[in-house]
Amino acid sequence: MPFRPVILWTDALIFVLVASVVAFAWYVSRHEHLRTPWRKVAHSRYGMAAAVVLAIFVVIGLLDSLHFRQSLDTRQADGRTNYAVEVLSVFDLIAGHLRTMPERTYSAPLAVYAFAKETVTLPGGGEAREFPRLRHGGAHLKDPQSEHSSDVLQRVVAGLGVAAVSWILLTMLVAAALAHRHEVNFGAMLDALMQGRTAVPWRSMLITAGAILVVAGPVIVLSGHYHVLGTDKVGQDILYQTLKSIRTGLVIGTLTTLVMLPFAVLLGIMAGYFRGWIDDVISYVYTTLNSIPGVLLIAAAVLIAQAQMDKHQEMFETVAERADARLLVLCLILGVTSWTGLCRLLRGEALKLREMEYVQAARAFGVHDWQIMTRHLLPNVMHIVLITVVMDFSGLVLAEAVLSYVGVGVDPSMISFGTMINNARLELAREPMVWWSLASAFVFMFLLVLSANLFSDAVRDAFDPRLRTGWSLPAIFPRRSVTLAPAR
Amino acid sequence: MFAYIVRRILYAFPILIGVNIITFLLFFVVNSPDDMARMHLGQKRVTPEAIEKWKAEKGYDKPLFVNAQAEGAGKLTRTIFFEKSVRLFWFDFGAADDGRDISYEIGARMWPSLAIAIPSLLVGLACYITFALSLAFFRASYIDFLGVVACVAAMSISGLFYIIGGQYVISKLWNLVPISGYGDGLDTWRFVLLPAAIGVIGGIGGSTRLYRTIFLEEIGKDYVRTARAKGLSEPRVLFGHVLRNGLIPILTGVVVAIPALFIGSLVLESFFGIPGLGSYTIDAIEAQDFSVVRAMVFLGSVLYIVGLILTDISYTLADPRIRLQ
Numbered sequence A: 001m002p003f004r005p006v007i008l009w010t011d012a013l014i015f016v017l018v019a020s021v022v023a024f025a026w027y028v029s030r031h032e033h034l035r036t037p038w039r040k041v042a043h044s045r046y047g048m049a050a051a052v053v054l055a056i057f058v059v060i061g062l063l064d065s066l067h068f069r070q071s072l073d074t075r076q077a078d079g080r081t082n083y084a085v086e087v088l089s090v091f092d093l094i095a096g097h098l099r100t101m102p103e104r105t106y107s108a109p110l111a112v113y114a115f116a117k118e119t120v121t122l123p124g125g126g127e128a129r130e131f132p133r134l135r136h137g138g139a140h141l142k143d144p145q146s147e148h149s150s151d152v153l154q155r156v157v158a159g160l161g162v163a164a165v166s167w168i169l170l171t172m173l174v175a176a177a178l179a180h181r182h183e184v185n186f187g188a189m190l191d192a193l194m195q196g197r198t199a200v201p202w203r204s205m206l207i208t209a210g211a212i213l214v215v216a217g218p219v220i221v222l223s224g225h226y227h228v229l230g231t232d233k234v235g236q237d238i239l240y241q242t243l244k245s246i247r248t249g250l251v252i253g254t255l256t257t258l259v260m261l262p263f264a265v266l267l268g269i270m271a272g273y274f275r276g277w278i279d280d281v282i283s284y285v286y287t288t289l290n291s292i293p294g295v296l297l298i299a300a301a302v303l304i305a306q307a308q309m310d311k312h313q314e315m316f317e318t319v320a321e322r323a324d325a326r327l328l329v330l331c332l333i334l335g336v337t338s339w340t341g342l343c344r345l346l347r348g349e350a351l352k353l354r355e356m357e358y359v360q361a362a363r364a365f366g367v368h369d370w371q372i373m374t375r376h377l378l379p380n381v382m383h384i385v386l387i388t389v390v391m392d393f394s395g396l397v398l399a400e401a402v403l404s405y406v407g408v409g410v411d412p413s414m415i416s417f418g419t420m421i422n423n424a425r426l427e428l429a430r431e432p433m434v435w436w437s438l439a440s441a442f443v444f445m446f447l448l449v450l451s452a453n454l455f456s457d458a459v460r461d462a463f464d465p466r467l468r469t470g471w472s473l474p475a476i477f478p479r480r481s482v483t484l485a486p487a488r
Numbered sequence B: 001m002f003a004y005i006v007r008r009i010l011y012a013f014p015i016l017i018g019v020n021i022i023t024f025l026l027f028f029v030v031n032s033p034d035d036m037a038r039m040h041l042g043q044k045r046v047t048p049e050a051i052e053k054w055k056a057e058k059g060y061d062k063p064l065f066v067n068a069q070a071e072g073a074g075k076l077t078r079t080i081f082f083e084k085s086v087r088l089f090w091f092d093f094g095a096a097d098d099g100r101d102i103s104y105e106i107g108a109r110m111w112p113s114l115a116i117a118i119p120s121l122l123v124g125l126a127c128y129i130t131f132a133l134s135l136a137f138f139r140a141s142y143i144d145f146l147g148v149v150a151c152v153a154a155m156s157i158s159g160l161f162y163i164i165g166g167q168y169v170i171s172k173l174w175n176l177v178p179i180s181g182y183g184d185g186l187d188t189w190r191f192v193l194l195p196a197a198i199g200v201i202g203g204i205g206g207s208t209r210l211y212r213t214i215f216l217e218e219i220g221k222d223y224v225r226t227a228r229a230k231g232l233s234e235p236r237v238l239f240g241h242v243l244r245n246g247l248i249p250i251l252t253g254v255v256v257a258i259p260a261l262f263i264g265s266l267v268l269e270s271f272f273g274i275p276g277l278g279s280y281t282i283d284a285i286e287a288q289d290f291s292v293v294r295a296m297v298f299l300g301s302v303l304y305i306v307g308l309i310l311t312d313i314s315y316t317l318a319d320p321r322i323r324l325q
Helices: A009-029 A032-043 A045-063 A090-094 A144-182 A186-194 A202-223 A238-274 A276-291 A294-311 A319-353 A357-364 A369-406 A417-429 A436-463 B002-030 B033-041 B048-058 B080-090 B102-137 B142-155 B159-173 B185-202 B204-219 B222-229 B234-255 B266-272 B277-287 B290-318
Strands: A003-006 A067-075 A081-089 A118-121 A127-130
Touching (some): A003 A081, A009 A032, A009 A045, A032 A045, A032 A436, A090 A238, A144 A186, A144 A202, A238 A319, A238 A369, A276 B290, A294 B033, A294 B277, A369 B266, A417 B159, A436 B142, A436 B159, B033 B048, B080 B290, B102 B234, B222 B234, B277 B290
């Protein structure tokens, strides 16, 4: 076999998560009362625009979660294949040229010459201090002085062309699909789409996709021959690093909630429903955990996990597996420190719900406690759970960067926004300044968190109308929502 | 009220015992003293004698819970659990790995932490409330909308960006204040200014938005409509009625954070080289000095519980309708 699949712990959990999201979506789609709030989310313009950005991040993260080890050419005596120590992902294959174009050290975005002067041997003998050419960045240029800017410009134009063509194709495809679904003719659908008259804000989504394509097109075309965002100290491409960081951010933001959710939901509902000593015990546990300063608990747990992992080196075959184990520990401990808030909310809600008539009636009929909790209480607190999960995401992504700075975040060998910022922050003191590494990490993190924040606002608005997030302003931006009449 | 406070203080003890047991389990059972010694002395080629010597120096050479060899009460007191964990209850933190007394360090490092935290808390509160109230004043207009957009954007920026950006622009480019460090006496303000300002800016998005929601909720209530019906001007409604009632949840939310100000901000202090408790903790984490980390965990929990009690008291002071029993 040319490769051997590697399923890291976090990969497995991500697949479980994806499966449960799909199952949840299927369940919701079959129940009208559950579908209503989601429809409201789908009708929110900023929410869906954010969802487009998030979806792209998620696709990159998922591609980066399919890991494998390539086989080596050498075979062992007994005919078994040897596999490379390096664990790659499908994303690495797609972005292969980014990974395999290392420079010697720093280089500025789109640079052709190195960042620092080096002593080079002149062809006619003798030595000189000058900026040497990069190994890969712009290596195809014969005379960089005159060709560089025109070459970059050509590629940008080509990239924009590609972007424009694919955007038009995408628009046509969406219009065709919608026309088919609503049974109207294609022209009318395209008109409605362009004027933003569809119930689901397809126009906003297409504009977002267009904006992404305008940036992504030139970047993709350029990245074959240049380091679009420069390289870092060891000459690794920054664009590649930022794209790899996305998976780490997503894992921290989602798996942490996945880990904590069962505890928080079960204990919260139990405390509120049973009251008495069960409530006392559960309240005691979460007050105790809550009173330990979060960062310190995380620091202690990660340090100890690191010590244990150093002691049991033999458990990990590759560096990636080790880094992954530490990431999992980080998710677990972040989960332990963050479940208390949700648990307290659910307890309060369950205390209120247990006095409702339908719960009283269920109890009068002799329904088992467990059934009351799962069939009557759980569905009625799900909106709180959902809002919390979506809102926690952005905070966790930001927390990862801070924790990595403190030294208790992800493994230093794992690429993440935190490790990028941590490695790059001292470079600002250099003259001339190395700013591209920091800037890219911050910009990508900002985009990820901003889109998560906007999406979570849309979810919150839909599921808890009482809370106003300040986005829906009907007076200023009137929505013209016209349901399309089928053309008969 | 007095009885309530006494009961709350008594209730704090089981929680602190729980905190103590958790930290003890983390630091001594999961991670045995042998592991600790090996970590400090280096992973490889450590002789058993060296480990024993290190443990004896630090006082980790005793049994965990019960010392069978000792006499009488010594059975319980001459153990790691008693010497390292129970003693925290009378704030006897012992010595750090470098031999310095932890209690003394905490007493000395508390002041720089407070010098940063108190100004940024007060200025921040004033800023956030002002912004939130003006957004509420211009509610459902472009100004409000743009304000919320700005808040969400500010919320999405990593705190590290404000710190690094602030240091770069203010200190390096404009040379207004020193990049990092701390001084005594009159010079202190030059070192405090930037970190405190960044502390304020870091929380501006989330807090302004939260307070705006609180004010808008108040504005929707009946007494505000009555005030308007009486013919009061909009500023008087906002400042006389909405602000005063909106302040109750805001202030009680702040009170819980006041005791934690002693701990300071871990990241802010270590970026700006301020010799406060936050940077003390970070240094301890980096040096893997567990006795300091343990002391800070305990101190943090105590302060959190104090904060909770203060919150309850401040509720009754701010809103006479609430009675503690």
